[in-house]
Amino acid sequence: MTAAIVMLTALAVALRFYQLSRPDYLIGVTEYDDGTDFGSAILLIHGDLPYRDFIMVQPPGITLLMAPVALVTKGIGTAWGMGVARILTALAGAAAVAMGGLLVRHRGLLAVILTCGILAVYPPAVQAAHTVLLEPWLVLFCLAGLLAVFDGDRLASTRRRLVWGGVAFGFAGAIKVWAILPVLVILVLILAARQPRRALAYAAGVVAGFAVPVLPFAALAPGTFYRSVIVAQLVRVDTVRIPLGYRLHQMTGLTDFTGLTSTLVLSLIALVIMVLVVACSVAASRLTGERPPLLEQFALASAALTIIAFLWPADFYYHYAGFLAPFLALAIALPVARFVDALRAARGSDPAPRRPAARLVVRYATLAAIVAVAAMGVAQFVFESSLQPPLAPTTPGLTSDVVSAASDVIPPGSCVLTDQASYAIAANRYVSSRPGCVPMADGVGSDYSLSRGRSAATGAQHVPAVRALWMSALRGAQYVWLSPLSYKRIPWAAREISVYFDQNFVPVPHGPFGLYMRKGQHPG
Numbered sequence: 001m002t003a004a005i006v007m008l009t010a011l012a013v014a015l016r017f018y019q020l021s022r023p024d025y026l027i028g029v030t031e032y033d034d035g036t037d038f039g040s041a042i043l044l045i046h047g048d049l050p051y052r053d054f055i056m057v058q059p060p061g062i063t064l065l066m067a068p069v070a071l072v073t074k075g076i077g078t079a080w081g082m083g084v085a086r087i088l089t090a091l092a093g094a095a096a097v098a099m100g101g102l103l104v105r106h107r108g109l110l111a112v113i114l115t116c117g118i119l120a121v122y123p124p125a126v127q128a129a130h131t132v133l134l135e136p137w138l139v140l141f142c143l144a145g146l147l148a149v150f151d152g153d154r155l156a157s158t159r160r161r162l163v164w165g166g167v168a169f170g171f172a173g174a175i176k177v178w179a180i181l182p183v184l185v186i187l188v189l190i191l192a193a194r195q196p197r198r199a200l201a202y203a204a205g206v207v208a209g210f211a212v213p214v215l216p217f218a219a220l221a222p223g224t225f226y227r228s229v230i231v232a233q234l235v236r237v238d239t240v241r242i243p244l245g246y247r248l249h250q251m252t253g254l255t256d257f258t259g260l261t262s263t264l265v266l267s268l269i270a271l272v273i274m275v276l277v278v279a280c281s282v283a284a285s286r287l288t289g290e291r292p293p294l295l296e297q298f299a300l301a302s303a304a305l306t307i308i309a310f311l312w313p314a315d316f317y318y319h320y321a322g323f324l325a326p327f328l329a330l331a332i333a334l335p336v337a338r339f340v341d342a343l344r345a346a347r348g349s350d351p352a353p354r355r356p357a358a359r360l361v362v363r364y365a366t367l368a369a370i371v372a373v374a375a376m377g378v379a380q381f382v383f384e385s386s387l388q389p390p391l392a393p394t395t396p397g398l399t400s401d402v403v404s405a406a407s408d409v410i411p412p413g414s415c416v417l418t419d420q421a422s423y424a425i426a427a428n429r430y431v432s433s434r435p436g437c438v439p440m441a442d443g444v445g446s447d448y449s450l451s452r453g454r455s456a457a458t459g460a461q462h463v464p465a466v467r468a469l470w471m472s473a474l475r476g477a478q479y480v481w482l483s484p485l486s487y488k489r490i491p492w493a494a495r496e497i498s499v500y501f502d503q504n505f506v507p508v509p510h511g512p513f514g515l516y517m518r519k520g521q522h523p524g
Helices: 002-020 033-045 061-076 078-107 109-121 123-128 134-149 159-175 177-192 196-220 222-234 244-251 263-288 294-311 318-323 325-349 356-385 400-409 421-426 443-450 464-476 495-504
Strands: 416-418 479-481 505-507 515-518
Touching: 002 078, 002 109, 002 123, 002 356, 033 061, 033 078, 033 421, 061 078, 061 134, 061 159, 061 196, 078 109, 078 123, 078 134, 078 325, 078 421, 109 123, 109 325, 109 356, 123 134, 123 244, 123 318, 123 356, 134 159, 134 177, 134 318, 134 325, 159 177, 159 196, 177 196, 177 294, 196 222, 222 443, 244 263, 244 294, 244 318, 263 294, 263 325, 294 318, 294 325, 318 325, 400 421, 416 421, 416 464, 443 464, 464 495, 495 505
Parallel strands: 416 479
Antiparallel strands: 479 515, 505 515
């Protein structure tokens, strides 16, 4: 089983590193969110504190995790700093495979292959690990918590392990508050076992793991923290609701099979998976006469709760499903392995079993799991082989050459205002030495925080605080670098903002797409 864990972890590393080897994926512009996550760490090591000096709508866990890498950017630049951060995130995603294997190795080879295999090749998990996104780190700390909280199929026998498991889950919550879902499931399981003291120890660990990294920042700007991390997330206003078909495409892991676009087909596939998993759990319990073990109960409940949470809100992004990966893997692997073990036990007690179908299941279950994982791995490799520079279709000319041209035009230390921080990070022009330059890691999040969940596309321009922030940022800026989606991020509909921009900025002559400079200024 150790060999299986090692091999599947190596597969996970290979797929994630191969993805980073594609054009512009290592140090190019690939996302919006990675600019906010890594950018917040860069601002922190330059003396700007989250919530007090700039706005972000997530807890500060990712900022603290990325701070050591951000410190290195003082020597290697922000572009290569982002590259290092992406490599570490890919390794965090691959480490989840090994941790999943360690969590289920007591259940046998089939459980290890299914758990590690799904975590290794599940497309949303692989894609979420291509840059500095929250989900790979969130999953890593949740699995660390599970390894501490569970001892085999049962809860750990010592309170110390429950406390440390709680600490890991608490820090996961400091990365993204979704960690509350598995936290609550475990708490219910402990309380259902009528062990209030152990529940208290676990809860104390969760509180400590969350409070220690969060409270120092929240205490410096409690109002902004509350509006950003809590209010803006709960009351966010969206222009459209993400279709069910897209959500199912991601959660089923069929993103590499582009022919499966029908919502009905995807719904049927999802339903079949759920029915088979539940059927395996029920059948195993009937064969053994025992209830599902606590670890299996946790897996089924957490997977169901996460799926419901992903279907409820209006918004949903591809990397969200990366958080589902460990719970989906466990929810499939544990019931199936327990069912096969129950069949094997029944076969051993009967020298001439009368159920040939059962014999076939026992004989070929592991082989089928290997084939399925291999097929998904090949599909993921083919998908990655066709990857192009990430933003080329939507951002004309935004390639590594154009980003390099921007760094040639903009002098080091200039104040660059952009609606997408990853642009300035890739060009090594994110840090400004100019007095009065407004630090901004997340323009959209700033709008959300100041307007109770609204963006430029949903009416944030009507809020005076939003207009004041952007006017202050424009007044301090020497360069403005706009993405094609700036109309959704900057409240141009506010007349004072659009008029000030038009009166004070002009396109950089022969400069990159969307790059403007203050009038009267000469490009570097």
